Amino acid sequence: MFLGILGLLMIVIIVWALIQSKTNPVPIFVIVPIIMAVIAGFGPTEIYGFIKAGVTKTWSTAVLFIFSIIYFSLMGDVGLFDPLVNWLVKKAGSNIVMVTVATSLIAVVAHLDGALASTLLITIPAMLPLYKKLHMRPVVLVCIIGAAMSIMNLVPWGGPVARVGVVLNADVNELWKSLIPLQGIGLIILVAFAAYMGMVEKRRGAGLVPTGKAAELDASMDSVEEAANQAELDAMKRPKLLWFNALLTIGVIGLLCFTKIPLYGAFMFGLALALIVNFPGAKAQAKAIKMHADTAVTMPMILLASGVFLGVLSGTGMMKAMAEMLINIVPQALGGHLQVIFGILGLPIGMLLGTDSYFFGLLPLAIGVGKQFGVHPQDMSMAMLIAKNYGVLVTPHAATTFLACGLAGIEIKELLRFCAPRLYVLSLISLVCGAALGLFAL
Known part of the structure; x- marks a missing residue:
């Protein structure tokens, strides 16, 4: 007690x-x-x-965070997701509902492997630039992904169903078959929820203004400091290496989904190749890493610290x-x-x-x-x-x-x-x- x-x-x-x-x-x-x-x-x-x-239970995921966050941030820097973002902006226009529904569908497909981390690592970097351009809150993106993962995570390889199978000493596939109708209804509810969130964002003013430019939080982009930051980001673009970066990312995702290589191992390999090809030279590579070092170090520190909590709670x-x-x-x-x-x-x-x-x-x-x-x-x-x-x-x-x-x-x-x-x-x-x-x- x-x-x-x-x-x-x-x-x-x-x-x-x-x-x-x-x-x-x-x-x-x-x-x-x-x-x-x-x-x-x-x-x-x-x-x-x-x-x-x-901490023993969390260290491998902490290492994953370091390499995965830098990898996908780097892919964003070099412009890998720009064609997708530009295409979606062109197709969606001011139709914010289409963007949120597309988010839910992308998350569903990304979660076919049942891995929460890979779903986040695929969906957020691909959609976040579009959300920012259309003045949509990133937390809405995360919420829709969370809803998509929740219903898709009922597959046998997702984790929770397997755990229930162990507790009940029951066939996991049989448990899943009984859940398939619920998953079907859940997907319909998910799309409706995503559409609703899109309407909420639209009422908040998200979308494109009559000039065709994305709505912005403020008009401070004209400042010298932000113009310099934008110039620095533009210098990171590698349009000529788009296909290489796309194939490399597909390869990394393939390693995540279809091999037994540790997740952090796949991102280590991908990041190493991405740095060598996109940023030749030690100085350029160090600069590319340092741009995201804050996030890449902060999150693993939190995760390792949470291992103390989990260890005490259980032990x-x-x-x-x-x-x-x-x-x-x-x-x-x-x-x-x-x-x-x-x-x-x-x-x-x-x-x-x-x-x-x-x-x-x-x-x-x-x-x-x-x-x-x-x-x-x-x-x-x-x-x-x-x-x-x-x-x-x-x-x-x-x-x-x-x-x-x-x-x-x-x-x-x-x-x-x-x-x-x-x-x-x-x-x-x-x-x-x-x-x-x-x-x-x-």
Whole structure:
């Protein structure tokens, strides 16, 4: 009980501090968990073990961040995405709805491999320049991608379904087949949601002005400083190397999707070739890297620091204690409808616990308690799976959340405030559709 209260308090403090943005996330993820571990009675040696275990789980993704962010930022600098952006601007014109719908479809295709990171790394760099040109908020781009990943992530190789299969000791493909109708409906809902977000942006003034120029945040582009910055960016363009960069990027994505090479290994290889071909000479290569060093270093630092939080949460037993607390507070009268309750609470609980803790910690306990009230394990699993999946991009301590922030150039508080409520509504709609399709009993 004591550990559960400490765990909940730790999560509340961390989430509150991240949203308030009073300090950098790094000290938040390091100091708060260590203090809580000390309060729980653990000594320096034990805490060191927790930290080591947690950071071990996040270091490979941190390395991925460094090379992937610089790679795609570099591809943007050299103009790889300019033809796509210019074509979309020409086709879309002032039709912002077409842009947001296109975003959803691109994200769906990009997520066919089931990897959250690669979906972000493909979709955001390709669409962000267009959003900026049309005076559309980057957080809208991230929100639409989050919705697309949520419904597409129900494929067997996406992760959550596989975890449920392990817990239920069930055939993953059979679980997925039952989810296919929901995915079909979910895609329709996704396109409608993207269109709605486009209408919202249009009402805010996004789009092209009568002169044909993209709407701008202000008229300060005439300043000498910004003109100089633009000239520097123009000097980075490599139009003659467009096909090389395009083929190289396709090759990197191919390595991500069709080989067992670590994600960071694929981007290391791609970045090395991109630097050699696009920027011959040590000075030119150093300059190209330094332009994005801030983002490329900041995000991995945050991720490594979040490993401290995850290590303490798991190693101290706080995660298990919290899961037991959440189950024990359910009133006896509602026991027969536990699957609905946990479905409704799936996204917010999932945001707090994270994917592995949710499926391997909370779900088995929820199934065990549900059995006492006659709730079938598959009913519980389906309800919790459907709702939780919409939280894949709004979990404050998940690697992909910070990757999205880094690529889109937004703060985590902005992502949580904007995306979480909208994705929660989509999760409830999906839950209702799942019940209507008979995926779980009410």
